[in-house]
Amino acid sequence: MNTPQLVVHHDKELMAQAAAARLITKIVDAQASRGTASVVLTGGRNGNGLLAALAAAPARDAVDWGRLDLWWGDERFLPEGDPERNVTQAREALLDSVPLDPERVHAMPASDGPYGTDVEAAAEAYAAELAKAAGPENHGPVPAFDVLMLGVGPDTHVASLFPELPAVRETERTVVGVHGAPKPPPTRITLTLPAIRAAREVWLLAAGEDKAEAAAIALSGAGEIQAPAAGAYGTRRTLWLLDSAAASQLPRSLYPPASP
Numbered sequence: 001m002n003t004p005q006l007v008v009h010h011d012k013e014l015m016a017q018a019a020a021a022r023l024i025t026k027i028v029d030a031q032a033s034r035g036t037a038s039v040v041l042t043g044g045r046n047g048n049g050l051l052a053a054l055a056a057a058p059a060r061d062a063v064d065w066g067r068l069d070l071w072w073g074d075e076r077f078l079p080e081g082d083p084e085r086n087v088t089q090a091r092e093a094l095l096d097s098v099p100l101d102p103e104r105v106h107a108m109p110a111s112d113g114p115y116g117t118d119v120e121a122a123a124e125a126y127a128a129e130l131a132k133a134a135g136p137e138n139h140g141p142v143p144a145f146d147v148l149m150l151g152v153g154p155d156t157h158v159a160s161l162f163p164e165l166p167a168v169r170e171t172e173r174t175v176v177g178v179h180g181a182p183k184p185p186p187t188r189i190t191l192t193l194p195a196i197r198a199a200r201e202v203w204l205l206a207a208g209e210d211k212a213e214a215a216a217i218a219l220s221g222a223g224e225i226q227a228p229a230a231g232a233y234g235t236r237r238t239l240w241l242l243d244s245a246a247a248s249q250l251p252r253s254l255y256p257p258a259s260p
């Protein structure tokens with residue numbers, strides 16, 4: 001595990017804009033060195049805020065959208081097009097306004113898709129899609145994503161890994177179905193911690209006062225079963241992107257003081 005790095009921005013708008021600029025640079029760099037880039041999107045307010053900021057950034061045109069693979073860290077298991085699905089919200093915030101290759105947009109299955117309401121079968125199918133995309137250089141059944149983003153929930157959940165639920169204890173499978181999530185809807189699909197940890201860079205997004213306690217717990221040595229955000233890290237880098245409200249309960253020793 002690498003030590004998390006923290007960047008604290010003044011407010012959530014600035015955080016979203018700075019994170020969007022950072023993501024553009026990452027994608028452009030990956031495409032320049034390997035030809036393609038892969039990014040795992042998160043749902044939730046902060047993830048969608050970042051996508052909206054990216055949509056508004058003139059530098060978005062620096063990205064070759066046709067050579068970008070998009071994956072999801074989790075999905076709410078609802079019918080296609082449901083406004084609560086993470087992919088629906090991502091499409092609205094950004095994806096519908098950029099020239100992506102539809103073959104490279106790897107949405108998680110919907111509850112009215114080919115697997116019907118069988119969330120385990122849907123999770124297995126997504127695991128198979130990931131395994132197919134992983135090359136021999138990836139050392140496992142998941143691609144080494146360039147960036148995997150995770151919104152941090154007020155209860156420290158990331159993706160759909162909620163404290164103490166079976167999904168956060170999974171050590172073998174890369175994608176699992178979730179039942180009884182405390183945040184609606186109760187049925188979800190999620191990458192597991194081993195899949196998350198295949199990413200080169202993991203970025204955790206936390207903005208707003210309601211994330212302050214979660215950030216403080218996850219960054220103060222909590223266990224990953226009780227605080228899933230504590231178990232999310234990348235092979236090269238783990239970056240927490242916060243606003244000052246979400247950072248307000250962190251020990252000051254964890255990040256340098258903001259400029260006056």
Ligand SMILES: O=C1O[C@H](COP(=O)(O)O)[C@@H](O)[C@H](O)[C@H]1O
Nearest residue numbers: 042043044045046151152153159
């Ligand atoms: O339900 C979900 O919630 C988390 C966090 O969302 P937020 O609105 O509290 O920022 C999100 O990361 C996850 O993808 C989503 O399914």
